Amino acid sequence: MERTLIIVKPDGVQRGLIGEIITRFERRGMRIAALKMIQITPELAERHYAVHKGKPFYPGLINYITSGPVVVMVLEGNGAIEVARQTMGATRPAEAAPGTIRADFGLEVGRNLVHGSDGPETAAVEVALFFTEAELLSYSRDTDRWIFE
Ligand code: DAT
Ligand code: MG
Numbered sequence: 001m002e003r004t005l006i007i008v009k010p011d012g013v014q015r016g017l018i019g020e021i022i023t024r025f026e027r028r029g030m031r032i033a034a035l036k037m038i039q040i041t042p043e044l045a046e047r048h049y050a051v052h053k054g055k056p057f058y059p060g061l062i063n064y065i066t067s068g069p070v071v072v073m074v075l076e077g078n079g080a081i082e083v084a085r086q087t088m089g090a091t092r093p094a095e096a097a098p099g100t101i102r103a104d105f106g107l108e109v110g111r112n113l114v115h116g117s118d119g120p121e122t123a124a125v126e127v128a129l130f131f132t133e134a135e136l137l138s139y140s141r142d143t144d145r146w147i148f149e
Contacts, residue, residue, distance in 0.1 A: 001148075002077065002081055003124075003136075004084045005074055005117045005129075007114065008072075008073075012105075013037075013068060013069050015105070021101055030083065031075065031077060031144070032074070033136050033138070035072070035074075036073075036131075037069050037071050038130075048065070048130075049062065078149075089102035093111075
């Protein structure tokens, strides 16, 4: 089953939106394989956002993601990566569709509340960056047969 890495960014934690954001993924049916609260170090932030190094917004991005605790989780389900991206909304909250997390709670691209992997390769790399194999729990829910076909 496909896995994706989700981060409730520091603004989401500070604004008391951890539960709201997790709920939106959870009620879609995605299964939580791992979940923890951490403060991202500059070293981890640089590895996670390596693809953006050199861009004008990169220093601000590293400052923002390391500025306070975050909640990181691994979600699984068929098409989890794309489904999570839909639930999050477009990178710029002002361009995100109403009903998405970024549109419903955000205004600015640098305060867009949530991260989600953008493809299978990045998902695998990001999951391994934040979680050990032992932290990734394999289990089934009694409701899985009502959610997964
Ligand atoms: P996403 O988080 O939707 O995957 P991304 O990977 O292109 O978007 O960029 C990572 C983060 O960097 C994004 O959530 C917010 C910030 N960012 C991206 N483009 C930006 C820009 N043009 N100006 C300021 N911040 C930007
Ligand atoms: Mg991205």
